[in-house]
């Protein structure tokens with residue numbers, strides 16, 4: 001294939017309303033902010049990508065404003081004039097010139113994959129080696145902050161056959177209250193659902209030891225990132241003691257982090273996130289490390305909209321085992337998105353089309369309406 005030069009890259013910050021507040025340990029989301037990336041190529045093809053985080057700078061080291069600034073000022077100039085058909089060379093060029101910035105890189109890599117898929121008439125999953133399934137089971141996060149409301153929401157999701165895996169966000173409040181909240185929800189749902197918790201690094205190890213025991217004893221299937229990412233030795237100890245499996249989330253900010261966690265035995269499950277690894281290709285490198293180390297996989301999210309969600313989904317479709325399912329429900333948390341057709345959720349799964357690229361088209365009117373001025 002002859003070269004196709006990258007002509008223009010645009011990053012737009014978009015503020016979208018959510019269906020309800022979403023309470024995490026470090027931040028309560030009242031809306032969600034996406035960075036939508038458009039890569040225009042000399043053959044007239046445009047690739048779209050998304051770089052999204054949670055709570056400004058509350059969750060990760062990149063926020064929407066810094067993502068846009070670094071793309072505009074640093075990363076886009078490195079890609080303009082490069083060959084859009086050689087995604088590998090483009091991403092190596094970014095990695096050589098820019099440390100970290102995995103969120104921005106993930107959005108750019110997604111856009112390059114989308115463009116190449118459109119160019120070749122292939123879905124991104126096929127560019128990544130080929131899908132082994134068309135749908136992904138999707139968990140829902142119960143995060144209203146209210147036990148009765150959360151149970152009601154879970155029952156509604158079960159009735160709709162939309163979700164039967166539920167993740168509870170805890171860690172913001174007092175530990176004993178959080179444990180009562182989780183146990184009440186598990187008791188209400190029983191064997192009809194898998195209940196997991198995400199502590200988002202909030203507990204100290206001395207608290208987590210007992211709390212993990214209580215959660216495991218009460219039928220909680222998985223405990224996500226109970227303690228700080230910086231306490232690596234503590235994660236290893238907890239992973240050895242906890243009766244419920246420990247999943248690493250914030251601990252993974254790069255493929256190299258994943259390797260070190262695997263080598264140390266710090267988790268038995270990895271949350272795969274394209275944003276934390278630097279894109280759909282990068283996240284598959286983390287998946288391979290996990291598989292080689294006997295670590296189970298879960299398809300994570302940074303609560304992206306449709307574009308980022310499908311970029312992750314195309315990568316996850318290529319994995320033979322996703323034992324713990326995915327949480328690619330970001331689009332369902334938004335009242336409106338910036339694409340013409342919403343992703344399809346049915347029978348507990350997200351169904352991913354076999355159309356070229358990511359399979360999405362930007363809705364120009366909504367993009368203009370929600371773009372931050």
Ligand code: MUC
Nearest residue numbers: 141198249301302303327
């Ligand atoms: C996280 O920490 O996993 C994913 C789902 C959700 O509700 O929050 C995110 C972030």
Ligand code: MG
Nearest residue numbers: 198224225249
């Ligand atoms: Mg998490």
